[in-house]
Amino acid sequence: MIDLNAEKQVNKRLVEYAAHAKGAIALAIVMLVLAVAAQLAGPFVAKAIINRHIMGIQQVWYEVTPRAGGAVEWEGKWYVRADRMPAQSKRLNPHTLVAVGTRTYFLDGVVSHVARGNEAGQIREQEGGRSQLITARPLTRQQLFSFYRPEIPGVIRLALVYFGLLAGAAIFLYGQQYLLQVSANRILQRMRKDVFHQIHRLPIRYFDNLPAGKVVSRITNDTEAIRDFYVNVLANVLSSIATMVGIYVALFILNVWLGLMASILIPILIVWIWLYRRATVSVNVRIRALLSEINAMLNETIQGVPIIRAFHREQRTQAEFDELNQAYYDGQTRLLRVNSATGFNLAGVFRNSFFIAVIAIFGWRSMHLESLVSFGVLYAFVDYLNRLFQPVTQVVNQLANLEQARASAVRVFELLDEPGVDPVFGSIPRFCGEVEFDHVTFSYDGEHNVLKNVSFRAQPGQTVALVGHTGSGKSSIINLLFRFYDPQGGQIRIDGVDIRTIAPQQLRQHLGIVLQDPYLFTGTVAWNVSLGDERVSRARVEQALRDVGADRLLAHLPNGWDEPVLEGGSTLSAGERQLISFARALAFDPAILVLDEATASIDSETERLIQDALSVLKRGRTTFIIAHRLSTIRDADLILVLDAGEIVERGTHDELIRLGGKYRQMYELQTNMAPASGA
Amino acid sequence: MFQVLWKLRWFFWQQRKRYAIAVGLLLFLNFVEVAPPDIVGRAIDLMNQRGMTAGTLWDLVGALALVIVISYTCGFTWQYQLYGGARVLELSLRKRLMRHFLQMTPRFFEQNRTGDLMARSTNDLNAVSQTAGFGILTLIDSTTYSATILVTMGSLDGWRLTLLSLVPMPFIALAMTKYGKMLHERFTLAQDAFGDMNDRVLETIAGIRVVRAYAQEKHEEERFAATMADVYRKNIAVARIDALFDPTISMLVGITYLIGLGYGTYLVFQSQLTIGQLTSFNVYLGMLIWPMLAFGQLINIMQRGNASLDRVNETLAYKPDVVDPPTTVAVDRPEEIRFEHLTFRYPTSDRDNLSDIELVIRRGETLGIVGRTGSGKSTLLRQLLREYPPSQTGALTIGGVRIEQIAMDIVHGWLGYVPQNPMLFSRSVRDNVRFGRHDATDAEVLEALRLADFVKDLERLPNGLDTLVGERGISLSGGQKQRIALARALLVDPEILILDDAMSAVDARTEAHIIESIRSVRQGRTTLIASHRMSAVAHADWIVVMDDGRIAEEGTFADLMAQGGWYAQQYERQQAYGEEALDDSDAIALAEERG
Numbered sequence A: 001m002i003d004l005n006a007e008k009q010v011n012k013r014l015v016e017y018a019a020h021a022k023g024a025i026a027l028a029i030v031m032l033v034l035a036v037a038a039q040l041a042g043p044f045v046a047k048a049i050i051n052r053h054i055m056g057i058q059q060v061w062y063e064v065t066p067r068a069g070g071a072v073e074w075e076g077k078w079y080v081r082a083d084r085m086p087a088q089s090k091r092l093n094p095h096t097l098v099a100v101g102t103r104t105y106f107l108d109g110v111v112s113h114v115a116r117g118n119e120a121g122q123i124r125e126q127e128g129g130r131s132q133l134i135t136a137r138p139l140t141r142q143q144l145f146s147f148y149r150p151e152i153p154g155v156i157r158l159a160l161v162y163f164g165l166l167a168g169a170a171i172f173l174y175g176q177q178y179l180l181q182v183s184a185n186r187i188l189q190r191m192r193k194d195v196f197h198q199i200h201r202l203p204i205r206y207f208d209n210l211p212a213g214k215v216v217s218r219i220t221n222d223t224e225a226i227r228d229f230y231v232n233v234l235a236n237v238l239s240s241i242a243t244m245v246g247i248y249v250a251l252f253i254l255n256v257w258l259g260l261m262a263s264i265l266i267p268i269l270i271v272w273i274w275l276y277r278r279a280t281v282s283v284n285v286r287i288r289a290l291l292s293e294i295n296a297m298l299n300e301t302i303q304g305v306p307i308i309r310a311f312h313r314e315q316r317t318q319a320e321f322d323e324l325n326q327a328y329y330d331g332q333t334r335l336l337r338v339n340s341a342t343g344f345n346l347a348g349v350f351r352n353s354f355f356i357a358v359i360a361i362f363g364w365r366s367m368h369l370e371s372l373v374s375f376g377v378l379y380a381f382v383d384y385l386n387r388l389f390q391p392v393t394q395v396v397n398q399l400a401n402l403e404q405a406r407a408s409a410v411r412v413f414e415l416l417d418e419p420g421v422d423p424v425f426g427s428i429p430r431f432c433g434e435v436e437f438d439h440v441t442f443s444y445d446g447e448h449n450v451l452k453n454v455s456f457r458a459q460p461g462q463t464v465a466l467v468g469h470t471g472s473g474k475s476s477i478i479n480l481l482f483r484f485y486d487p488q489g490g491q492i493r494i495d496g497v498d499i500r501t502i503a504p505q506q507l508r509q510h511l512g513i514v515l516q517d518p519y520l521f522t523g524t525v526a527w528n529v530s531l532g533d534e535r536v537s538r539a540r541v542e543q544a545l546r547d548v549g550a551d552r553l554l555a556h557l558p559n560g561w562d563e564p565v566l567e568g569g570s571t572l573s574a575g576e577r578q579l580i581s582f583a584r585a586l587a588f589d590p591a592i593l594v595l596d597e598a599t600a601s602i603d604s605e606t607e608r609l610i611q612d613a614l615s616v617l618k619r620g621r622t623t624f625i626i627a628h629r630l631s632t633i634r635d636a637d638l639i640l641v642l643d644a645g646e647i648v649e650r651g652t653h654d655e656l657i658r659l660g661g662k663y664r665q666m667y668e669l670q671t672n673m674a675p676a677s678g679a
Numbered sequence B: 001m002f003q004v005l006w007k008l009r010w011f012f013w014q015q016r017k018r019y020a021i022a023v024g025l026l027l028f029l030n031f032v033e034v035a036p037p038d039i040v041g042r043a044i045d046l047m048n049q050r051g052m053t054a055g056t057l058w059d060l061v062g063a064l065a066l067v068i069v070i071s072y073t074c075g076f077t078w079q080y081q082l083y084g085g086a087r088v089l090e091l092s093l094r095k096r097l098m099r100h101f102l103q104m105t106p107r108f109f110e111q112n113r114t115g116d117l118m119a120r121s122t123n124d125l126n127a128v129s130q131t132a133g134f135g136i137l138t139l140i141d142s143t144t145y146s147a148t149i150l151v152t153m154g155s156l157d158g159w160r161l162t163l164l165s166l167v168p169m170p171f172i173a174l175a176m177t178k179y180g181k182m183l184h185e186r187f188t189l190a191q192d193a194f195g196d197m198n199d200r201v202l203e204t205i206a207g208i209r210v211v212r213a214y215a216q217e218k219h220e221e222e223r224f225a226a227t228m229a230d231v232y233r234k235n236i237a238v239a240r241i242d243a244l245f246d247p248t249i250s251m252l253v254g255i256t257y258l259i260g261l262g263y264g265t266y267l268v269f270q271s272q273l274t275i276g277q278l279t280s281f282n283v284y285l286g287m288l289i290w291p292m293l294a295f296g297q298l299i300n301i302m303q304r305g306n307a308s309l310d311r312v313n314e315t316l317a318y319k320p321d322v323v324d325p326p327t328t329v330a331v332d333r334p335e336e337i338r339f340e341h342l343t344f345r346y347p348t349s350d351r352d353n354l355s356d357i358e359l360v361i362r363r364g365e366t367l368g369i370v371g372r373t374g375s376g377k378s379t380l381l382r383q384l385l386r387e388y389p390p391s392q393t394g395a396l397t398i399g400g401v402r403i404e405q406i407a408m409d410i411v412h413g414w415l416g417y418v419p420q421n422p423m424l425f426s427r428s429v430r431d432n433v434r435f436g437r438h439d440a441t442d443a444e445v446l447e448a449l450r451l452a453d454f455v456k457d458l459e460r461l462p463n464g465l466d467t468l469v470g471e472r473g474i475s476l477s478g479g480q481k482q483r484i485a486l487a488r489a490l491l492v493d494p495e496i497l498i499l500d501d502a503m504s505a506v507d508a509r510t511e512a513h514i515i516e517s518i519r520s521v522r523q524g525r526t527t528l529i530a531s532h533r534m535s536a537v538a539h540a541d542w543i544v545v546m547d548d549g550r551i552a553e554e555g556t557f558a559d560l561m562a563q564g565g566w567y568a569q570q571y572e573r574q575q576a577y578g579e580e581a582l583d584d585s586d587a588i589a590l591a592e593e594r595g
C-alpha cells in the first residue's frame, strides 16, 4: 500500500528542493544562531550590572588624592574602589563598604564577614572563629548614593550594550524569520513550477480518468502543506538539535556518568519518531487523498449545480459530500488522538519519569551508600534535564507537521515521477498536407480496439469527411493524427514522414482543430481566439471571427471582441462558444484543419456562411470534417464511412450514393425522415 | 483584533462544553505543572540533609507518579477537546459552504470562479480552524501566564516598579494592532492570490486539450509563472509583517527589562529596593517575554483566521438569487404553460435576451423551438428552471399561477432537463441515469437507455451499466454523453421534458429513432425541444422561430412551410440535397405526406 522506497526518497527530495534556496537558508541559520546568542547575552549584561556596579561597591576602598577619577568623598577624604586602583599605586587607609540587612556601613580597615549586632547601630565582625562588635553609623541615603555615583556611567554603558544586543537580536530575528519564509516560498514556487511543467509533459491519457480537481489539489494544496516543513519544521528541528547538543556537552562536562544517564533519551526519541511515523503514515496518506477527493467533488458539483437543481438532487449530493467531509474529519480526529497521546504530553511523562529515576536512584544511594556526585552537581543535573526537554518537546511537536508535509510531498513527487515527454518547441517547415493512415490499429485500454486496420490517404488540399454512428471512432482518428495518443499498430504519415518522429508540439504547429466540446478560457473573446500567442495578429483574429460569421452573431457584445469571457464561456450560447473556437482554429492558419462536429451547435444558416468562407479557406489546406449533418460534407473529396472502428465504405458522395450501402441509407434517412414517423 | 472570535461566537456557544472542559483543564494543569520541580527540589534537599528515609522516598516517588498520571490524562483531554473543536469548525463550515453552493444559481457562479471557491473550501478553512484550536490555546496561555507574572511581580517588588516597567506595553499593543491590520490586508491578498492560482491550474487542466492542440504549453507555463510570481510577492508581503512580530515584541520587552533594570538600580542606589528584590524582579521580567511572544502569535493567528473567515463569509453571505416566496401556491399538475409578454434579460446583459414572448403550451403538447445561434432558444427554455430572479415585465405561468409563486421543489419535480452541453457525473452509467430517481430499478434504467438508443453502445462499454463515466471514468463521445443525459431525463418520466439541442452530436439516424421513441412515451405530457435540425421539431404541435429574443415566426409545421419564411428556408436547405438523390416523384410524395 505504502511504497517504502518512495517513503525513504521523500526526505532526500525535500532536502534537495531546499537546495534551491540554500544560500538564504544558510544565512537564516546563521542569523538564528546570532539572534539566540544575542538574546542569551542579555541576562549576562544584567548580571554584570548587578555584580559589578551594585554589589561591586561592597569592597575595600583606599584613600587617593582628592577628586581622582571615580573617587568618592567621605569625611573630607577621597576613596576609590580597590578594583579601580591602578595596579602599582599605593594602598592607603583602607575602608570597607559593607551591607548588613538594609543598612550599609563604611567601616575603617579591611572587614570581612559581618552580621547584624545585637543592638541598633552595632554590627558584628566575625573572623576566624572570634567575633567582635563594632559600633558604626549606617550611611545615609545621600551618603550611600555618593558611593554609587561613580557607577552611573558604567551602568549606562552596560545598558547601552544591552540595548545594542537587543537591537542586534531583533534584527537577526527578523532576518532569520524573513529569510526562512522567503526560502520556503521560493522552494514552493519552484516546486509548483516543476509540477506545472510536468502537467505539460504527461500524456493526455493521464487526464482521461483523473478529475481536474484532484490534479489541482496536488499542485496547490499539497504543495502548500509542504510550506510548513520549510518554515517551521526545518528551523525548529535544526535549532532544537543545536540546543540539545549544547546541553549534552554541558552534561558530559558536568559528569560523564550523568551524561550517559541522560543519553538514554536519544534512543527513546528515535524509537518515538519511528513509532509515530508508523502510526500516522497511513492516516496522513488517507487524509491527503480525501482532501483531493473533496476538491474533485467540489469542482464537479460546482460545474453541475444547474443539473443537480433541475434534478432535485441537492440533498443527496449534500449527503454524499458530507460523507467525504466526515471521512476527512474522522481521519483528522484519529490523527489528533495520536498527536494528543504523544506530543508534549508524552514528553512530560518522560521528563517526570526521569525525575522519578533521579530521585529513586540518588535517594536510595543517599540512604545506603556514599553519594556519587555532589549535591550541587545534582541540582545542575536536574536543571539541565529540565532544559533538555524543551527542545525535545519542540521536536516532537513538529512531528505532526513533518508527517503531513511528507504525505503531501509523496503525492507531489508521485506526480512528478509520472513518465512524460518534454515538450519540444521550435518551428518546422509547413506541411504540404498529405496525410496517410497505414493499417492503423488503436485501442484506448489495450483491450477493445477502437480503430481496426484503418488505411486511407488524403492528398494535399483535399477535404476528407468522416461519417459514422457515434462511437464509431471518428474522433479517435483525429486523436491519433494529433498524437494525443499513439496507435498500437500501423503508421500515420504526413508528407510521407512518420508522425512519431515529429515532436507533438511541432506537429501541432501546423494542425488546427475545432474540438467537439469547445473550451473557452477566462479572458476576452479575442484572447480566446489567439490564446495570447503573438504569432496571431489582431487583424487575423478579427478576420477569423468574421469568417465564421461571429461579427454578425456577436454584434451585440458591448465591448466587441474585447468582451470578457467568463469561466467556460458561461455567458455565451453554446453556438457562440463553438464559433469562437472555430475562429481559433482558423486564426492559427493550419496546414491541416480538423473540424470535429464543429458546427453541431450552430444553425444551418450560419453554418452555410462558414462553409462559404471555408471553401476559400480550405484551398491549400487538407481538411478533415466530422459532421452528422451530411449536407455539410457533401462536397468532400473523400468520404470515409466508419463503423465500429473500421472503414466500411469510401469514395465521393456520388460514388457512395451509387454504391447504395450504409452511406446511402444514412443519407436517405436524413433527407426523408421528417415530419411524421420517419422513413 | 479579536473580531474573529466574535464572528465565531455561534460556534463557541454551540461547542461550549468542549471549550469549558478544555480551558478548565488547561488552567488546572498550570497548577499541577509546578509540582514536579518542587518535589525534585524537596527530594534533593532531603538527601542533602541526609534526612531521606525509605518512607519519604516512596512518598515523593508516588507523588511524582501521581502528577504524571494526572497531567497526562488532563493534557490529553484538553488537547483532544481543543483541537477537536478546530476540526469540528472546519467540518461544519465546509458543510455549510457546500449547502450554500447547492442553493446557488448561475449568477453566483458567474461572479465566483470555481478554483477560488475550492480554495475557500479548503485552504481558507484551514486558517479559520487554527483560530478555534491553537488560537484559543495561545489566548489562554498568554493571558493567564502574563497576568500571573504581573501579579507576582507587583506583590513582591512593589507596584511602582511594576507599573513603570509596563510603560512599553501600550506600545506593544499599538504595534500589534497595526501589524494585525496590515497582516489582515496582506493575508487577504495572499489568499486571494492562492484562489487565483487554484483557478489557473483548474482552467489549464480543464482545457488541457486546447492547450495541447494549439501547442500553447510554453505560454501556459509563462502565464502560470506570472501567477506564481504574484502568489510569491503577496506571500512575501505577508512574511514581511509576519517576521516583524517577534523582533518587535522582544525589542519592546527588552526595553521594558532595561527600564526595570535601570530604575531598579536607581532604587537600589537610593536604598529603596534591596538587591535581592531587584534580582527577582529581573527574573520575572525575563519570564514576561514568553507570554508576550505568544500574544504576538495570537494576534497573528487571529488576523489570519479573520481574513480567511471573511473570505468564507463573503461567499456564505451571498443571498440566493432565487428563493421561494413566503407563501406558495399549490399546483397539482402543470396544465398549461403560458408566457405572457415575457421579457427577460440576463443580469450581465445590456439588452433584452427575450422580448415580449407570448406563447401557450397546453399539457401534452410538444413545442419546437428553432432559430439562429444566440437567438434565445436556451434562454426561453431556462425560464422554466428558475435560475434567475423573476422577470419584471410579463409573466410565465403554469396552470394559471406565476411560476415564482410555485414552490421550486414542485417545479423541479415536474422537469426533465437535457442541457445543451451534457454534463455527466463521476459515477457509473447506472447512477448517472438514475440521477433524478435514485431508487429506479435496472429494468427502468435499461428502458430509459433504450429510449435514448444507447443500448447498442452499452454493450460496447467495458462494464456495461457499471462502467464509470464522467471525469474519472472512460471518455465518451459527444453523442454518447448526450444520450446518457437524455436517458437521465427520461427516467424521471417528467411532466415537462426540456430538450435543449439535446442531440446535436448524434447522427441523424439515431436522432430519428430517439425522436420516435420519445414521441411514443410522451403521450399526454409536455415536451419542449430546441434544435438546429428543422426536421427534429417538424412533428411538434407548435413551432416557434426565435430571432434576437423575439418570436419571429410561429405555427405548425404546415403553417410555417406555407409561410415560406426562415423555417421553410432552413428546412429546405437541410433537405436540399435530398432532391438530387431521389427522383422527383418521391420528393413530391414526400411533400404531400408532410402537408
Ligand SMILES: Nc1ncnc2c1ncn2[C@@H]1O[C@H](COP(=O)(O)OP(=O)(O)OP(=O)(O)O)[C@@H](O)[C@H]1O
Binding pocket: A570, A571, A572, A573, A574, A575, A576, A601, A602, A603, B106, B346, B347, B348, B349, B353, B371, B372, B373, B374, B375, B376, B377, B378, B379, B380, B420, B501
Ligand atoms: N448566462 C448568460 N448571461 C448573459 N448572457 C447570456 C447568458 N447566456 C446566454 N446569453 C446570451 O443570450 C443570448 C441567447 O442565448 P441562448 O443561449 O438562449 O441562445 P440559443 O438560441 O440557445 O443559441 P444556440 O443555438 O447557440 O444554443 C446570446 O446572445 C447569449 O450570448
Ligand SMILES: Nc1ncnc2c1ncn2[C@@H]1O[C@H](COP(=O)(O)OP(=O)(O)O)[C@@H](O)[C@H]1O
Binding pocket: A208, A444, A445, A450, A468, A469, A470, A471, A472, A473, A474, A475, A476, A477, B460, B474, B475, B476, B477, B478, B479, B480
Ligand atoms: N479517451 C478515451 N478513453 C477511452 N475510450 C474512449 C476515449 N475516447 C473515446 N473512447 C471510446 O472510443 C470509442 C470511439 O469514440 P470516438 O472516436 O469519440 O467516437 P465518435 O465517432 O463519436 O467521434 C467510443 O466507444 C468511446 O467510448
Ligand SMILES: [Mg+2]
Binding pocket: A471, A474, A475, A476, A516, A596, B477, B478, B479
Ligand atoms: Mg466524436
Ligand SMILES: [Mg+2]
Binding pocket: A573, A574, A575, B377, B378, B379, B420, B500, B501
Ligand atoms: Mg442554446
